[in-house]
Amino acid sequence: METLDAIVIGAGFAGLRALHRLRSLGKRVRVLEAYDDIGGVWAHNGYPGARCDVESYDYSYSFSPELEQEWRWSERYATQPEILRYIHHVADRFDLRKDILLGARMSKAVYDEAAARWTVSTEDGRQWSARYFVMAVGQLSSTKRPDYPGQSSFRGEILHSGEWPKREIAFAGKRVAIIGTGSSGMQMTPVIARQAKHLTVFQRTANFSVPAANAPVSDDEDRQVKANYRARREQAWNSPTGLGFKPNRQSALEVSPEEREKVYEAAYNRWGFGFALAYYDILLSKPANDTAAEFVRRKIGERVNDPGIREKLTPVGHPFAARRPSVDSGYFEAFNRDNVELADLKDFPIVEFTAQGIRTEEKSRDFDIVIFATGFDAFTGSILKPAIVGRGGLTLKQKWADGPITQLGVGVADFPNMLIVVGPGSPSLLSNVMVSIEEQIDWLADLIKAMDDKGLAEFEALPEAERAWVAHVNERARETLYLTTNSYYNGAEVSGKPRVFMPYSGGVRGYRRFLKQCAEEGYSGFALRAQPLRAGA
Ligand code: NA7
Numbered sequence: 001m002e003t004l005d006a007i008v009i010g011a012g013f014a015g016l017r018a019l020h021r022l023r024s025l026g027k028r029v030r031v032l033e034a035y036d037d038i039g040g041v042w043a044h045n046g047y048p049g050a051r052c053d054v055e056s057y058d059y060s061y062s063f064s065p066e067l068e069q070e071w072r073w074s075e076r077y078a079t080q081p082e083i084l085r086y087i088h089h090v091a092d093r094f095d096l097r098k099d100i101l102l103g104a105r106m107s108k109a110v111y112d113e114a115a116a117r118w119t120v121s122t123e124d125g126r127q128w129s130a131r132y133f134v135m136a137v138g139q140l141s142s143t144k145r146p147d148y149p150g151q152s153s154f155r156g157e158i159l160h161s162g163e164w165p166k167r168e169i170a171f172a173g174k175r176v177a178i179i180g181t182g183s184s185g186m187q188m189t190p191v192i193a194r195q196a197k198h199l200t201v202f203q204r205t206a207n208f209s210v211p212a213a214n215a216p217v218s219d220d221e222d223r224q225v226k227a228n229y230r231a232r233r234e235q236a237w238n239s240p241t242g243l244g245f246k247p248n249r250q251s252a253l254e255v256s257p258e259e260r261e262k263v264y265e266a267a268y269n270r271w272g273f274g275f276a277l278a279y280y281d282i283l284l285s286k287p288a289n290d291t292a293a294e295f296v297r298r299k300i301g302e303r304v305n306d307p308g309i310r311e312k313l314t315p316v317g318h319p320f321a322a323r324r325p326s327v328d329s330g331y332f333e334a335f336n337r338d339n340v341e342l343a344d345l346k347d348f349p350i351v352e353f354t355a356q357g358i359r360t361e362e363k364s365r366d367f368d369i370v371i372f373a374t375g376f377d378a379f380t381g382s383i384l385k386p387a388i389v390g391r392g393g394l395t396l397k398q399k400w401a402d403g404p405i406t407q408l409g410v411g412v413a414d415f416p417n418m419l420i421v422v423g424p425g426s427p428s429l430l431s432n433v434m435v436s437i438e439e440q441i442d443w444l445a446d447l448i449k450a451m452d453d454k455g456l457a458e459f460e461a462l463p464e465a466e467r468a469w470v471a472h473v474n475e476r477a478r479e480t481l482y483l484t485t486n487s488y489y490n491g492a493e494v495s496g497k498p499r500v501f502m503p504y505s506g507g508v509r510g511y512r513r514f515l516k517q518c519a520e521e522g523y524s525g526f527a528l529r530a531q532p533l534r535a536g537a
Contacts, residue, residue, distance in 0.1 A: 003468035004028050006448075007120050007130035009106050009386075012040015014136035014421040014437045016087065017061065019092050022132075022443045025452075030128060031096075034105035038085045040138050044078055045091075046164040047184060049191035049372070050080035053212065053273050053327035054432045059245055060086065062233045065525075067093065069226055077214045077327070078271070090421055090440070109133055109418075110389040116417060116532035132448065135383055135420040138431050139453030142381025144374050145177070145493065154370065161188065161373040173370040177358060179350075181207050183326040185373035190330035192222075192371075193284040193340045200365055201335075202358075204345045206315040208296055209247075209326035210268055210275045216342050239509035242427070242435030245274040252279035252288035264295045276321040283321055283480050292321035300337050303332035312344045318485035318533040324429070379424045379502040390415035394504035403491070407461035407469050407525045408438055408514055416460035416533075424502040425473055429489070431508045439508065443515045447523060448505060458529040464526030477501040 008018045011033035022029045037043040052059045056073035058294040071086060076219050078086070091097050111133075119132040143162040151158070159169070160185035171192055179202040186209055186338055188266050191200050213432040225232060236244040251261060260419040264300045267278040275296075297314050304310040307507075313332060348362035381401065386397040399405060399414060405411055409426025410419050422428045422436045447459060468479070477483055483501060486492030491499045518524050527533075 001127045001129055004030055004128055004130040006134060007128050007134055007272060008134040010040060010136040010138060011038040011100050012138055015509050016090060016096055017437055017441050018134050018136055019275065021441050025449055027379060028213050029099055029472060031100040032122065033102050038091055038100060038101050041085060041141055042083045044162055044164060046080055047161045047188050049187040051077050051294055052083060053077060054243060056225050057148040057444060058236050058432055059344050059434050065225040068229050074293045075214055075216055076089050077212050089469050094251055101243055105322040106386050109388045111391065111416065113240040113391055113477060113532060113534035131417060133418045137382040138380045139422060140376040142385060144362050144376055146374055148353050150354055153355050154294065154353045155355045156368045156370060159371045161371060162376060174199050175366060177202060177367045179371045180373035180375060182375050183375065186328045186331040187327040188373065190334040193334040193337055195492055198339050200341045200343050202343045204347055206313050207326055208271060208315045209331055210296060212327045212329045213270055214329055227230055234387060236432065236435055238509050240509065242284045242432030242508040243274055245277045248279050250279055252291045260291060268299060272327040285297055286319060286472055286481060289319040289481055292353050296320055305336045308423060309335050309342050312340045312342055319481040322481045322485045323487040370509050377494050383423060386469055403498035404502065405466050407465045409504055411461035411526060413461040413466055416458045425469060426504050427508050428503040430503045430505055435508050439515065446489055456528050462527055473504050474501060476506045480505050
C-alpha cells in the first residue's frame with residue numbers, strides 16, 4: 001500500500017488544482033480518476049454543441065499569471081473540446097500527469113481513527129494510505145438515466161449527454177430523439193437539428209434561456225483582457241456569483257418600465273447568465289422576478305414562429321433562474337425548422353420504448369438514436385456513490401440520510417481530514433465554479449500548512465458548527481426564490497432524495513469571508529489536534 005500525504009479523487013478542474021497546490025507544499029499527492037482521461041465533466045460531456053456558459057476568460061484557472069497570458073481562448077464561450085484541450089495543456093504545463101492514475105475508480109475510503117489517516121481503495125483492489133482525503137468528484141457527474149418500459153428492446157442507439165462516447169456519432173439521415181430540455185438538451189438541439197434527418201425534442205418542463213451572444217475572441221479583445229487580467233479576476237472574486245458582473249444595487253421595481261426595458265435589452269443581448277443579475281432582487285422578490293421572466297418569455301416568443309410551439313416552449317410556473325436557466329445558441333429558433341418537432345410530455349407522457357422507437361400516450365415515433373439529456377443526481381450523487389466510512393463505522397451516506405451536513409461546505413464531523421470541493425453547503429453550482437474551486441483549495445492548503453507548522457495530525461468539523469452552518473445555508477436560501485420551485489438545487493431531481501437546499505446562496509464573496517474568518521480564528525468550527533482524538537483506539 002502506497003503511503004501519501006494526500007489523496008484526491010477526481011481529475012477534473014478541482015482535482016488538478018488540488019494536486020498542483022498541495023504539491024507546492026511539498027506534499028506527496030496522488031489523484032485517482034475513474035475514467036480513462038482527465039477533465040472530469042468536460043471529458044464526459046462531449047455531446048454536439050457542448051460549451052461552457054461562463055465566459056472562457058473567467059472559467060479558467062487564476063493561480064498562474066503565465067498560464068493566463070499564454071492560453072488563447074478562441075471563443076467567448078469555449079466549446080467542450082477547447083476546454084478539454086486547456087485542461088490537457090494545464091496537466092502538461094505543470095507536469096501533473098505523473099501523479100494521476102486513470103481507470104482508478106475509488107470504491108471505499110475508511111478513516112483509521114488511531115492513525116488519523118484514510119485508507120482509500122479502488123474497485124480493482126488497489127489501496128493507498130493518506131493523511132488527507134480530498135473529494136473532488138464534481139456536482140453534475142452522476143448521470144440520471146430514465147428506465148422506461150421496453151427500453152432494452154429498442155434496436156437503435158441510446159446515448160446520455162453526460163456519458164457521451166468518444167467516437168464520432170453520425171446523425172446525417174437519422175431520426176433522433178432528445179429527452180430533456182435543460183442546458184444539455186438546449187445546447188445539442190440546434191446542432192443536431194442541422195445534421196439529422198428528423199429531430200424530436202421531448203420536453204417535460206419548458207426552461208428559461210437567454211442567448212449566449214457567443215463570438216470569436218479577436219486579437220484586440222484578447223490583448224485587452226490579458227492587459228487587465230488581475231482586475232478582471234478581482235472583479236469576479238468580489239462579485240456575488242464569481243461571474244464578474246458588477247452587482248446592480250437597484251431594484252427592478254424602483255425604475256420605470258421604459259428604463260427597465262432598456263436595461264433588460266442590453267443585458268439580454270450581452271450578459272448571458274448574468275442577465276439574472278440585471279437587478280439585485282431578481283432572485284429575491286417575486287414581483288421583481290416577474291418583470292425579468294416576462295421579458296424573457298416575450299423574447300422567446302419572438303424567436304419561435306409557430307404560435308402553438310411558442311406557447312409550449314414558454315416557461316411558466318417557476319420564477320426566472322430559480323431553476324438553472326440555460327444560455328443557448330439558437331435553441332428556440334431550431335423549432336422553426338421543418339425537421340424539428342416538439343413533443344410535450346405534459347400533454348402526452350412516454351408510455352414505453354419499442355424496438356423501433358418511443359410510444360407516448362399520443363402516438364408512436366420511430367428513431368435511430370435516442371439521447372437522454374436527463375441530467376444528474378446533482379451535488380451528492382458522486383460523493384455518496386463510494387463507501388466513505390468515518391468514525392465508528394459511520395458512513396457518509398448514513399450521516400447525510402436527511403440531506404448533506406457540512407461545516408462551511410468543506411468539512412464534516414466524524415470524517416476528519418476529509419475535504420469536499422465545491423460540494424453542498426458551498427456556492428458550488430450557484431457560482432462560477434472555477435472561483436469556488438480555487439478559493440476552497442487555497443483554504444485547504446493554508447489549513448494543511450498551519451497544521452504542519454504546529455505539528456498537528458487531525459482536523460475535524462465540530463457538530464455545533466455544522467448545525468450553525470446548515471441553519472445559515474437554509475436561512476440564506478429562504479431569502480431567495482430558489483425554494484419556491486422544484487429543481488436540482490433542492491433535491492427534487494431524484495425521487496426519494498432528501499428535499500433540502502444544497503448550495504450556499506450567499507455568494508462567493510460572502511462565502512470567502514466565512515472561510516477567511518474561520519482561518520483567522522485558528523480554524524473556528526473545527527477541532528485541530530496534535531494527536532488523533534482516538535489515538536489509543
Ligand atoms: P438538467 O439541467 O438537470 O436538465 C435535465 C432535463 O431532463 C430537464 O429538462 C428535465 O426535466 C429532463 N428530464 C429528467 N428526467 C426526465 C425524464 N425521466 N423524462 C423526461 N425528461 C426528463 O441537466 P442538463 O444536463 O441539461 O444540465 C446540467 C447542467 O449542466 C446545467 O444546469 C448547467 O449547470 C450545466 P424537468 O425539468 O426535471 O421536468
